Amino acid sequence: MLRVENLNVxxxxxxxxxxxxxxxxxxKIISLIGANGAxxxxxxxxxxxxxxxxxxxxxxxxxxxxxxxxKEIVKSNLVLVPEGRRxxxxxxxxxxxxxxSYIRNDAKEIQKDLDWVFELFPIxxxxxxxxxGTMSGGEQQMLAVGRALMTxxxxxxxxxxxxxxxxxxxxxxxxxxxxxxxxxxTILLIEQNAKASLEISDYAYVLETGEVFMEGxxxxxxxxxxVKKAYLGT
Amino acid sequence: MDLELFLQQLxxxxxxxxxxxxxAIGYTMVYGILRLINFAHGDIFMFGxxxxxxxxxxxxxxxxAAFIIAIILTIAFGxxxxxxxxxxxRNSPRMSIMISAIGASFLIENLAIVVFGGRPKSLPVPDxxxxxxxxxxxxxxxxxFITPIITMVALAILMFIVNKTKTGMAMRAVxxxxxxxxxxxxxxxxxxxxxxxxxxxxxxxxxxxxxxxYPSLLPLMGVxxxxxxxxxxxIGGIGDIRGAVIGGFILGLIEIMLIAVFPELTGxxxxxxxxxxxxxxxxxxxxxxxxxxxEKV
Ligand SMILES: Nc1ncnc2c1ncn2[C@@H]1O[C@H](COP(=O)(O)OP(=O)(O)OP(=O)(O)O)[C@@H](O)[C@H]1O
Ligand SMILES: [Mg+2]
Numbered sequence: 001m002l003r004v005e006n007l008n009v010x011x012x013x014x015x016x017x018x019x020x021x022x023x024x025x026x027x028k029i030i031s032l033i034g035a036n037g038a039x040x041x042x043x044x045x046x047x048x049x050x051x052x053x054x055x056x057x058x059x060x061x062x063x064x065x066x067x068x069x070x071k072e073i074v075k076s077n078l079v080l081v082p083e084g085r086r087x088x089x090x091x092x093x094x095x096x097x098x099x100x101s102y103i104r105n106d107a108k109e110i111q112k113d114l115d116w117v118f119e120l121f122p123i124x125x126x127x128x129x130x131x132x133g134t135m136s137g138g139e140q141q142m143l144a145v146g147r148a149l150m151t152x153x154x155x156x157x158x159x160x161x162x163x164x165x166x167x168x169x170x171x172x173x174x175x176x177x178x179x180x181x182x183x184x185x186t187i188l189l190i191e192q193n194a195k196a197s198l199e200i201s202d203y204a205y206v207l208e209t210g211e212v213f214m215e216g217x218x219x220x221x222x223x224x225x226x227v228k229k230a231y232l233g234t
Numbered sequence: 235m236d237l238e239l240f241l242q243q244l245x246x247x248x249x250x251x252x253x254x255x256x257x258a259i260g261y262t263m264v265y266g267i268l269r270l271i272n273f274a275h276g277d278i279f280m281f282g283x284x285x286x287x288x289x290x291x292x293x294x295x296x297x298x299a300a301f302i303i304a305i306i307l308t309i310a311f312g313x314x315x316x317x318x319x320x321x322x323x324r325n326s327p328r329m330s331i332m333i334s335a336i337g338a339s340f341l342i343e344n345l346a347i348v349v350f351g352g353r354p355k356s357l358p359v360p361d362x363x364x365x366x367x368x369x370x371x372x373x374x375x376x377x378x379f380i381t382p383i384i385t386m387v388a389l390a391i392l393m394f395i396v397n398k399t400k401t402g403m404a405m406r407a408v409x410x411x412x413x414x415x416x417x418x419x420x421x422x423x424x425x426x427x428x429x430x431x432x433x434x435x436x437x438x439x440x441x442x443x444x445x446x447x448y449p450s451l452l453p454l455m456g457v458x459x460x461x462x463x464x465x466x467x468x469i470g471g472i473g474d475i476r477g478a479v480i481g482g483f484i485l486g487l488i489e490i491m492l493i494a495v496f497p498e499l500t501g502x503x504x505x506x507x508x509x510x511x512x513x514x515x516x517x518x519x520x521x522x523x524x525x526x527x528x529e530k531v
Contacts (some may be wrong), residue, residue, distance in 0.1 A: 050413060070416040071416070071419045074417065074418065074419035079417065080417055082414060082417060086411055086416075086417075088406065088412060090410050091403060091406055091410075095403050095406075097405055098400065099403050099420070102400060102403075102404060102418050102419055125379075145489060151418065151419065216403045
């Protein structure tokens with residue numbers, strides 16, 4: 001569904017991605033794990049057209065999308081929940097969700113998706129008129145995911161959805177990711193909580209200083225000695 | 235001051251306040267979305283008035299058509315200023331864009347002197363706007379009443395667009411976070427253009443009504459109202475549309491009432507706005523509607 005080939009990204013003199021290659025198969029949950037600064041966010045941002053690669057290719061559903069405008073990429077049903085939530089704090093919850101459907105014209109389907117988001121996150125339904133900026137961190141994260149779902153993604157990318165959330169809520173978010181996946185949405189996930197993400201992943205990539213250091217099935221990586229030592233703290 | 239004179243001056247104050255409000259909204263909206271003070275905004279206002287003049291005199295159009303075409307041309311002009319002076323600098327430091335804004339303003343003013351001529355032009359005022367209306371012993375020119383009505387209609391439309399439409403939501407979203415807006419598929423450049431279009435339309439409406447009240451047009455006629463309305467926007471809390479309206483009315487009211495009460499201060503008329511600016515910056519730098527509350531991020 002998505003293939004990234006030999007992706008290179010420079011920030012000025014910093015060579016942040018040094019030839020990343022990865023594959024996302026339709027219907028699966030794929031994780032990216034790795035230390036701080038490994039290039040995980042940069043990878044997803046570049047896929048979305050927010051950063052321009054200096055080399056490499058991004059192919060989505062058989063079409064090359066390298067260097068395309070973000071708007072076009074979102075229209076092809078690929079979306080990113082950015083690091084740090086980034087909800088529109090000056091807008092109400094419902095307005096945030098409506099903006100998720102900005103590019104769509106299918107009013108009926110939009111309403112269905114809205115109902116689905118409310119079913120996944122009942123708190124959003126009861127807080128529709130609240131300003132997003134006054135929601136708690138966890139609620140804002142749910143809103144960020146809900147807003148992304150309103151674009152009707154086929155591939156949903158999430159950059160550290162559990163960042164800064166209490167353990168119980170992290171579990172909740174992981175459950176919801178599984179639920180979204182069961183509805184047919186492919187997931188590409190960055191998680192600090194390597195254990196939790198590997199447990200639900202079909203396949204995972206370990207990034208280190210801008211390169212793919214290791215890859216494999218989620219369960220295999222969970223049991224890999226090197227991964228255990230470096231990322232699972234055991 | 236007797237009651238009649240007071241009522242007359244109150245009508246004038248509301249009328250002037252509405253004009254200020256219309257122009258202040260343009261400053262505040264552009265600032266909200268680009269964090270830029272569009273120094274050329276007063277010149278866009280001037281452009282609108284001249285367009286109305288040429289449509290009525292050179293093209294001999296009836297005033298209704300003349301005004302509508304003038305508004306459309308001014309929208310195009312405002313958008314052109316954005317594309318030429320601001321868009322190429324989208325990722326440049328704030329200071330470069332500000333200097334570009336000042337440059338654009340000087341360029342337009344000097345071009346206007348060359349193209350429109352430095353001598354005052356006089357806008358033909360249709361009868362409807364020039365009638366003297368007597369209410370009791372108070373007599374007021376009809377434009378004084380028409381201005382606030384038109385302003386209210388324009389404000390209602392603006393509020394509807396900003397609060398109720400998807401494009402309006404996108405405008406507010408872009409003013410908060412470009413990148414997150416992009417991730418929703420919002421075309422940020424289109425939203426910026428749209429914002430300039432709205433600001434320019436309001437400036438044209440304000441300019442035309444200004445011309446109907448003070449029919450002598452000059453290439454530099456936008457400078458002082460522009461400065462004052464920028465101040466009105468700051469007083470109200472720059473970036474906040476309601477604030478710009480409130481600031482505009484406060485400024486109009488104080489300006490007219492001070493001269494009415496102290497006629498000997500008439501010569502300092504334009505200075506009040508600046509005094510008020512200094513006071514506001516000292517007392518509440520974020521303006522009347524300005525928020526000091528930190529938001530959770
Ligand atoms: N806008 C930028 N300008 C300059 N350097 C950047 C920029 N964004 C990221 N970098 C650098 O690129 C490298 C990769 O950053 P990236 O944000 O992709 O890492 P990450 O894997 O997401 O880390 P984390 O787990 O901390 O979020 C880092 O060395 C970072 O300092
Ligand atoms: Mg990151």
